[in-house]
Amino acid sequence: MWVFRILHQHKLLLVWTRRLQQPGLISRVGSQFASYHVSAALQRPKGSSIKPVVKRQRWQERERSVQGKAWRNETPVLQKQTQTRTDGSRVSSELRKLCLDDFPAEREKLVRERSTPESRAENHEIVFGIAPCLLALTHGRRKAHKLFVKDGETSNRSSVVKVCEEAHQRGVQVHRVSKRDLDKMSSGRVHQGVCLQASPLRYLTEDSAPRRNDSRPPLWLVLEEIQDPMNLGAILRSAYFLGVDRVASSLHDSCPLSPVVSKASSGVMEVFGVYGYENLEDMLRLKASQGWQVVGTVGTEAEQSHIPVGQCSDFQMTKPTLLLMGGEGEGLSKELLSLCQTLLTIPAGRELFPGIESLNVSVATGILLHSLLSTR
Template sequence: MSFCTKRCFSINTTVLKNIQPAVKLENTSKPGQTQRFERNFPVKSSQKAWEREGLDKDTFFKKKYAHVHARNKGTEEDIKSRDHYRELRKTKRKEENNEFKQQRFQHRNKYDSRDVYKTLKPNPLSEFIYGTSAVIAALEANKREFFNKLYIHKPDSKDREIIKLATKLGVRTVTVDSKHELNVLTNNAVHNGYVLETKALAPTSIFQLGETSGKDYFIDEDNFGDSLKQPFRTQNSNPLGIYLDGVTDPHNIGAIIRSAYFLGADFLVMSERNSAPLSPIVTKTSVGATEFLPIMTVNKPLSFFDKSRENGWTFIAADSISSVHRDAKIAQTLQSKFLKTDDLSSLLEKGPCVLVMGSEGEGIRTTLKLKSDYLVEIEKPRHINPVIDSLNVSVATALLIQKILN
């Protein structure tokens, strides 16, 4: 027979009551609900600046920025001064805007009315030369077939000479109020307040240069296909003429005419086909020298050279020694014709001469250089950059004329 012994342990209830849980849990009457214990963690709440100071929000910020308001507030006089200048600036801007609007309105109305174009529409049958010197020269020379009107902008005491010349020739003087009216007639050129409506200046067509006798010489004009000899007289030892081949820039032609007339050349001849025609630009650039220097044209340059040389005229063509023709025989012939500029004056002492000038780009045509008696180059006094290989044709013409007449 076996026996089992059972050990029994007794626990005091007082001890059990003193045992506390590590985490305090909320009591819930709902079994199975998840219990959260993060609420037992200590939470640090932040305070606003005004809360730390024990003030309300408005009082805190008024106290903090009181010095800024005091600085910007200023005195009562400062406030009045600022308001005064503010009103002045506002008034000035308003006046400027009103003035701009008024000018814009007047400008639009001027073009809407089209009065300028109705009263001063360019006449295709007339030519309008402009500039003080050009207008005076045209009136004094009186070479043109007719003068229609003289337009003047803002006349003063210095206009008496021009008005007197115009009145003497029966030219009606018209005073315009706007400079724009003259701009329409001159294509916005520099007119200096003077525009003369007149007949275009037509150069005389000629066949050849005739025989000479001392200071007297003849030029055979083309009189509707017939040759008409016209007498001329020079103030030099022998007559000197200028021939232009292929000069198409009207400003260069005007400058050449001005230099030729001033330095003492007797006349100028141009090719009809490859040179710029006489125009108001040429007249303006020449400062009116087109009205005093005889200007002629030829239709057949080669024939002109041959027949004029037969009558004793010497042709001197400006060229560069460095330019070499691709044909060796022609190049050798041209090289043999060069002479120095110091020898030019002696040629004019022997007989009448013609200085031949070409364009800056192409120069004189080879056929005309072969027809010429001599070739000449302006010597360079020093070594220069090859980019600047030549002078302006008007400047070169002036230098060579001076050398010939020296």
């Protein structure tokens, strides 16, 4: 009797093999064969000489051979199913984005997890160098996130230890990384073994100006289109050291307050705020109406104009003054020159060859500032 039953089972296998070639049935093959295998084992006739384990092994071998043929015959269907699963995963990703839009806290957590130390996202940047990192931590104008220190003997230097202590006191995480990582964060610049991930600094506005408690006449340094960050950093360092009351800059065609500027200023940018103006002409007219004197600067070979030109060593600062410095190459624009009441120049100490008759803007600024501020 059981022999006929086995023959019947062979017929069923052939039927299932043909049906397996139809799309949409492959996902149910495993469950179909599993249930059939159990029912065949339960229907084993009593007194049969075939042991259950041997019979189960034979059925498993047959199932594997049949399934293998079915898989080989249905390769296009499998590819189609794989594409379907890929599309489904894409939809799931889009749905996840929609869910994150409904839960801002979860979205911020995901962004933090995916962020890398060298990332230049809008909410942070990499400050590098001992002085910039230390002053950024101590003055709190930035929001510090992480401090990265070169692993090895560098981390034992007293200057680096001081930066790490300031970070610990403010709850900023300190990470030991390789020099290669720091080089990548600072884009190959001199980082002195320290990098700080912090929020960027912006130009200040007129509303944020503090009150001045000095009886001496103030001096504002006005910069028009300074584009080199190294020049801007050097100018800030000189202005802070010599006692300038405010540095004002045009917002258009001027370099931003980047970590490069901070490093060039030896960290002065972290302490000394720079004010940005959309329209310098309006600000100059307003200050002139309030009794300030507007002083421009020109080279030794400046063109003749109706505005008096004098040497900086002969100028006496007796009232609030605005000192204007133009950008690299072109100098002050005609619009700003027309608003000046006096023009100053730095005399040369020798006869100059053509093409090298001028000074770097940061060097010229330092000389002029020292000359003016020493007379007030």
